[in-house]
Amino acid sequence: MSLEVLLVEDDRELRSTLRDALVVEGYGVHTAASLSEAQALAAHAAPDLVILDLGLPDGDGQALLATLRRQRNIPVLVISARQADGQKIALLDAGADDYLVKPFSIGELLARMRVALRHRGTQLQASITHYENGQLTVDLASHRVQRAGEPQHLTPTEFKLLARLVRQAGQVVTHRQLLADVWGPEFTEHTHYLRLYMGQLRAKLEAEPGEPQLLLTEPGVGYRLAEPGA
Structure with a gap:
């Protein structure tokens, strides 16, 4: 958490x-x-x-x-x-x-x-700033996203959504959590935002957007970014 x-x-x-x-x-x-x-x-x-x-x-x-x-x-x-x-x-x-x-x-x-x-004695987990899986490379610190070595230009919202998934790569992030973290707590019911922007991310980052291998859907729950190197 x-x-x-x-x-x-x-x-x-x-x-x-x-x-x-x-x-x-x-x-x-x-x-x-x-x-x-x-x-x-x-x-x-x-x-x-x-x-x-x-x-x-x-x-x-x-x-x-x-x-x-x-x-x-x-x-x-x-x-x-x-x-x-x-x-x-x-x-x-x-x-x-x-x-x-x-x-x-x-x-x-x-x-x-x-x-x-x-x-205060709070132990922080190591900050995840780099993700690499197949042809996709994401560097959060420098705001750089590449596919097959080519820079991919994401909108600010697309980048925030991808970054949120990178932070928990391999784990499911719920629709509600993604909406709250990327758009704000007042948008937690606007799941159509997620469908729209996830489609845009897949079009830019997946080799075959219709059969995603990295940006995965967990039906009825949320989305998951495939584990690094998976």
Whole structure:
């Protein structure tokens, strides 16, 4: 089971970028654009880690930090454009595990998340970033997909779907989980999205799309990417 992250960020573009990066890394992601939404999700989604922006439209993220520290001992990483040392020190003293000043790299955020989780005793599985089976090669870190040595140009959604399957290569991923991780929790009933995009992926990546050997259907359950080298 993947670790669940609550991402609290009101900037739509940054929120989408971070969410996509976290999903590719194998995290389950809940997103919130306001303090009230974040408080509700923190109470009901039981995240394993929180990424917290401070400047929210209906309040300051520090209020959520205070609530979390009274209730649970989970890692909280603050992300903010505020650079003053006094602000950083106050948040760290209030219980934040780390403080990243915007802009920051995705790689740095992921590394700091791993450190925070290790400090809580959470053992992370090795990150799967490379898949190779027959003529198909996928490198998630570099966003490169090749078939028979030729680059394949995937749309962002196609890549996110493929990456989600790569993370659990050889295992069935349910329709509901794929829809939630790739499109968002509000799309878990839209199975026609999966049929459409799986068809597009097969057309680009399978030697014979009508008789797939890699992107396999588990009837009534979900989809499975064949084990590497199978």
